[in-house]
Amino acid sequence: MRRLIVSLGERSYPILIGKGLLSETIDLGAALPKVTHPKIAIVSNETVAPLYLDALQSSLALVGADVTLIVLPDGEQFKTWESINVIHDAMLSARCDRNTTVIALGGGVIGDLAGFAAATYQRGVAFVQIPTTLLSQVDSSVGGKTGINHARGKNMIGAFWQPKLVVADTTVLQSLSAREFSSGMAEVIKYGLIRDMPFFEWLERNLETLMARDAETLAYAIEQSCSNKAQVVAADEMETAKEGGRALLNLGHTFGHAIETGMGYGQWLHGEAVAAGTLMAAELSRRLGWIAETDVTRIRAIYQRASLPTIAPNLGASRYLELMSHDKKNLNGKLRLVLLRQLGEAVTFSEVNKSDLIATIEACCEN
Amino acid sequence: MRRLIVSLGERSYPILIGKGLLSETIDLGAALPKVTHPKIAIVSNETVAPLYLDALQSSLALVGADVTLIVLPDGEQFKTWESINVIHDAMLSARCDRNTTVIALGGGVIGDLAGFAAATYQRGVAFVQIPTTLLSQVDSSVGGKTGINHARGKNMIGAFWQPKLVVADTTVLQSLSAREFSSGMAEVIKYGLIRDMPFFEWLERNLETLMARDAETLAYAIEQSCSNKAQVVAADEMETAKEGGRALLNLGHTFGHAIETGMGYGQWLHGEAVAAGTLMAAELSRRLGWIAETDVTRIRAIYQRASLPTIAPNLGASRYLELMSHDKKNLNGKLRLVLLRQLGEAVTFSEVNKSDLIATIEACCEN
Numbered sequence: 244m245r246r247l248i249v250s251l252g253e254r255s256y257p258i259l260i261g262k263g264l265l266s267e268t269i270d271l272g273a274a275l276p277k278v279t280h281p282k283i284a285i286v287s288n289e290t291v292a293p294l295y296l297d298a299l300q301s302s303l304a305l306v307g308a309d310v311t312l313i314v315l316p317d318g319e320q321f322k323t324w325e326s327i328n329v330i331h332d333a334m335l336s337a338r339c340d341r342n343t344t345v346i347a348l349g350g351g352v353i354g355d356l357a358g359f360a361a362a363t364y365q366r367g368v369a370f371v372q373i374p375t376t377l378l379s380q381v382d383s384s385v386g387g388k389t390g391i392n393h394a395r396g397k398n399m400i401g402a403f404w405q406p407k408l409v410v411a412d413t414t415v416l417q418s419l420s421a422r423e424f425s426s427g428m429a430e431v432i433k434y435g436l437i438r439d440m441p442f443f444e445w446l447e448r449n450l451e452t453l454m455a456r457d458a459e460t461l462a463y464a465i466e467q468s469c470s471n472k473a474q475v476v477a478a479d480e481m482e483t484a485k486e487g488g489r490a491l492l493n494l495g496h497t498f499g500h501a502i503e504t505g506m507g508y509g510q511w512l513h514g515e516a517v518a519a520g521t522l523m524a525a526e527l528s529r530r531l532g533w534i535a536e537t538d539v540t541r542i543r544a545i546y547q548r549a550s551l552p553t554i555a556p557n558l559g560a561s562r563y564l565e566l567m568s569h570d571k572k573n574l575n576g577k578l579r580l581v582l583l584r585q586l587g588e589a590v591t592f593s594e595v596n597k598s599d600l601i602a603t604i605e606a607c608c609e610n
Numbered sequence: 611m612r613r614l615i616v617s618l619g620e621r622s623y624p625i626l627i628g629k630g631l632l633s634e635t636i637d638l639g640a641a642l643p644k645v646t647h648p649k650i651a652i653v654s655n656e657t658v659a660p661l662y663l664d665a666l667q668s669s670l671a672l673v674g675a676d677v678t679l680i681v682l683p684d685g686e687q688f689k690t691w692e693s694i695n696v697i698h699d700a701m702l703s704a705r706c707d708r709n710t711t712v713i714a715l716g717g718g719v720i721g722d723l724a725g726f727a728a729a730t731y732q733r734g735v736a737f738v739q740i741p742t743t744l745l746s747q748v749d750s751s752v753g754g755k756t757g758i759n760h761a762r763g764k765n766m767i768g769a770f771w772q773p774k775l776v777v778a779d780t781t782v783l784q785s786l787s788a789r790e791f792s793s794g795m796a797e798v799i800k801y802g803l804i805r806d807m808p809f810f811e812w813l814e815r816n817l818e819t820l821m822a823r824d825a826e827t828l829a830y831a832i833e834q835s836c837s838n839k840a841q842v843v844a845a846d847e848m849e850t851a852k853e854g855g856r857a858l859l860n861l862g863h864t865f866g867h868a869i870e871t872g873m874g875y876g877q878w879l880h881g882e883a884v885a886a887g888t889l890m891a892a893e894l895s896r897r898l899g900w901i902a903e904t905d906v907t908r909i910r911a912i913y914q915r916a917s918l919p920t921i922a923p924n925l926g927a928s929r930y931l932e933l934m935s936h937d938k939k940n941l942n943g944k945l946r947l948v949l950l951r952q953l954g955e956a957v958t959f960s961e962v963n964k965s966d967l968i969a970t971i972e973a974c975c976e977n
Contacts, residue, residue: 324691335762340940341849363730366757366768367848390733395702401733402769481734482708573707 245466249385249473251480254405258384258473260465262458264412265373266298282343283308284334286357288317291349291375295415299348299373311337315356319508322352322392324400330360344369344407350376350423351383351513355401358389362404372409376419377427377461378514380411381434381468386476386489392508396569397500403481411469413461421550424456426514428549429495431464433521434471436542437491440587442467443545450548491589494581495521498555501566505558518551519607527595527603528583538586557608560601612833616752616840618847621772625751625840627832629825631779632740633665649710650675651701653724655684658716658742662782666715666740678704682723686875689719689759691767697727711736711774717743717790718750718880722768725756729771739776743786744794744828745881747778748801748835753843753856759875763936764867770848778836780828788917791823793881795916796862798831800888801838803909804858807954809834810912817915858956861948862888865922868933872925885918886974894962894970895950905953924975927968 244261283303287296292314303310313333315326334343345368347357354372361370374380390401416424431453435443445467446453452460472492479488499520502511511519525539543553558566573579578600579593611628650670654663659681670677680700682693701710712735714724721739728737741747757768783791798820802810812834813820819827839859846855866887869878878886892906910920925933940946945967946960 324695328691331760331767332762335760335766335936338935338943340943363757363767363769365766366755366770388733390730393698393702395699399702399732400698400730402730403733568705569702 245462247466247469247473249405249469250477251387251405254387254480256405256407256409258409258411258469260380260411260462260469261413262462263414264410265295265302265415267302281306281308282311282337282339283346284311284313284330284337284339284343285346285348286313286315286330286353286360287348288315288321288350288353290317291353294418295348295373295375299346311339315353317352319352319392322356322508324391326356327360327363327391330356331364334360334364339364339368341365341368344371346371346373348373348375349379350374351379354379354383355389355398356391358387358404358406359391359401362389362402367404370404370406372406374409374411375415377416377424377465378430379427380416380465381427382430382472384409384411385469385472386492387480397504397508399569411465413458413465416461417456422512422515424454425550426512428453429514429518429521429546429551431468432545432549433492433494433517434468436521436583436587437471437494437581437589438475438587439467439471442471443587447545450545454549486591487589488591490579490591491581494583494589495519495524497567497570497578497580498523498563500570501558501563502555504566505562506556511552511556515552518546518549519553519555522546522553523555523603523607524580524582526607527580527599530599530603531582534583534585538583541586555604555608557610560604563604564597564600612829614833614836614840616772616836617844618754618772621754621847623772623774623776625776625778625836627747627778627829627836628780629829630781631777632662632669632782634669648673648675649678649704649706650713651678651680651697651704651706651710652713652715653680653682653697653720653727654715655682655688655717655720657684658720661785662715662740662742666713678706682720684719686719686759689723689875691758693723694727694730694758697723698731701727701731706731706735708732708735711738713738713740715740715742716746717741718746721746721750722756722765723758725754725771725773726758726768729756729769734771737771737773739773741776741778742782744783744791744832745797746794747783747832748794749797749839751776751778752836752839753859754847764871764875766936778832780825780832783828784823789879789882791821792917793879795820796881796885796888796913796918798835799912799916800859800861800884801835803888803950803954804838804861804948804956805842805954806834806838809838810954814912817912821916853958855958857946857958858948861950861956862886862891864934864937864945864947865890865930867937868925868930869922871933872929873923878919878923882919885913885916886920886922889913889920890922890970890974891947891949893974894947894966897966897970898949898959901950901952905950908953922971922975924977927971930971931964931967 247258345361347354387403387405393399482489495517499516502516528534584590614625712728714721741751754770754772760766849856862884866883869883895901951957
């Protein structure tokens with residue numbers, strides 16, 4: 244088992260990474276308040292619960308937990324206040340008090356929902372994440388971002404709320420669909436692109452082993468991804484850095500969010516939109532003279548090997564601009580993008596020329 | 611003008627207290643991020659907005675702010691997620707970004723709503739409070755508690771979110787109804803009861819001047835109240851102390867919340883319920899042998915001079931117990947009350963005997 248600490252002062256927490264962790268008794272000692280009858284609320288969804296809930300409940304029974312189960316429907320379209328209210332309602336019915344720990348058992352949507360519910364239940368209770376997708380293991384398990392969607396934009400409502408513990412079991416990744424697995428790979432590749440060229444090169448060498456879901460290769464990739472993210476987050480926990488900082492984690496995301504919103508939530512998986520969005524960011528970086536055409540080709544190649552889309556849907560340039568203008572990274576009404584200064588080094592950039600942007604969108608969308 | 615600092619490390623902020631502050635140019639420099647075009651969202655209600663919005667907008671125009679107005683209906687029944695959504699929706703429409711400052715102009719409900727909206731908008735934006743009732747000036751302006759009600763209980767959903775600045779203008783208190791003013795007095799008196807006997811005695815000596823709303827007397831009482839609360843909050847910001855700490859601020863509140871919920875939100879004003887609830891806590895403290903009958907009489911007397919109710923509505927003992935069992939101060943399913951060890955010293959107490967509690971409820975309710 245690999246163990247990584249996310250260093251955030253008094254909010255520091257461990258991430259456990261390894262094979263079969265969910266079917267062992269998880270070390271919840273670090274997360275559960277020291278009380279005689281710990282209250283636990285497990286939040287999961289209809290897809291994940293039948294697969295892993297029994298294993299988790301058996302582990303929790305061993306520590307004498309009093310468990311409330313909250314099983315939500317599966318899908319990004321349920322990342323709404325209504326779902327938060329379902330969680331809160333169940334917790335209030337079960338008389339969960341401030342010593343309750345909320346456990347998220349599921350992918351990114353469940354993590355975001357359970358985390359935001361924990362952040363806002365009686366002004367905040369403890370939170371543990373058991374991410375069951377590659378995407379959530381390498382992305383949402385680090386950084387404390389929780390939240391819900393709003394009709395006017397994705398992740399617009401939320402809170403920073405750090406978990407007390409994250410358990411990433413590589414075994415659960417075996418049951419992911421090929422599309423879900425690839426979606427997670429988009430974020431894994433991103434860490435190499437934005438700040439870790441040796442990791443990017445390791446990925447280029449090991450991509451087929453990784454796509455075959457080899458346990459040890461997966462554990463290494465997850466650890467490197469989380470470690471990269473943890474370093475970025477530790478330096479800029481609340482995303483207040485004027486330049487760089489946490490915003491760099493959003494390479495491809497401003498374009499990607501436009502794709503997700505423009506196509507309707509759930510049509511494109513997050514990682515798929517990020518992959519196509521990253522190619523757009525790469526193309527714009529090339530137009531600025533920062534990276535070469537061969538770099539763009541290299542990025543396209545690794546995404547293609549990971550079975551990810553590299554061509555964006557044709558929403559029309561003006562619709563892209565409209566959707567991108569709502570992005571949370573924008574400051575003082577100015578579009579702020581994450582671009583590549585070189586392969587392995589991302590930067591934030593606010594001086595984007597509108598005609599460059601339109602040309603990029605048109606070059607990267609399908610005809 | 612009096613100036614008090616609430617000391618919370620990097621979250622410290624000033625409270626300005628004085629006559630006519632709203633009609634002067636408020637020193638928003640401390641609160642507004644240093645940007646060329648500060649975005650401001652003012653949240654107010656239909657009662658307060660016509661009285662003070664013009665003055666505030668004139669002050670903000672002087673600093674070149676780009677203001678979005680959000681005027682909600684007036685009343686505790688609007689302290690719901692739906693109102694939060696109205697605020698978020700308006701802010702998204704106005705393209706408010708993360709550098710936006712949310713200003714609450716109103717009483718406790720507006721403060722709680724605007725604060726929670728600020729805490730959860732794009733995972734948190736700056737917040738300034740301009741409380742326009744005595745209750746909100748002495749209570750909700752210190753401590754960072756924000757939130758909304760849930761059908762199953764008051765203030766069950768929320769976040770800790772500290773303001774950057776609080777402006778308490780004593781002039782606006784002149785237009786409060788007698789009932790509203792008295793409601794605020796319940797909390798002022800509370801600070802004396804729980805931890806400041808000299809202030810309690812000062813209140814006994816100055817109650818009529820205070821009820822006449824003398825500006826200088828008011829400013830002193832508000833400063834002493836905020837100062838007492840700030841000291842308690844600084845020592846226990848997140849209300850995690852096992853004993854004492856922030857919970858002490860809830861003297862009379864467990865009974866009081868039961869009254870508010872049991873009678874239906876809005877029937878009893880918060881301070882009215884706290885006054886009757888404090889008499890119940892005092893009566894229980896007397897039954898435990900901690901305070902004397904003469905102390906209870908003294909508490910009743912000062913509340914009566916402040917035109918506050920000292921007899922609780924007859925909901926029936928079992929309904930009280932049911933409602934009180936949902937209180938957020940409860941830990942591990944055990945009722946935890948704030949009682950008076952002596953006049954001027956409150957304590958948290960979890961060993962309440964059920965028959966004592968029932969006897970207290972029956973003794974304090976109207977027949």
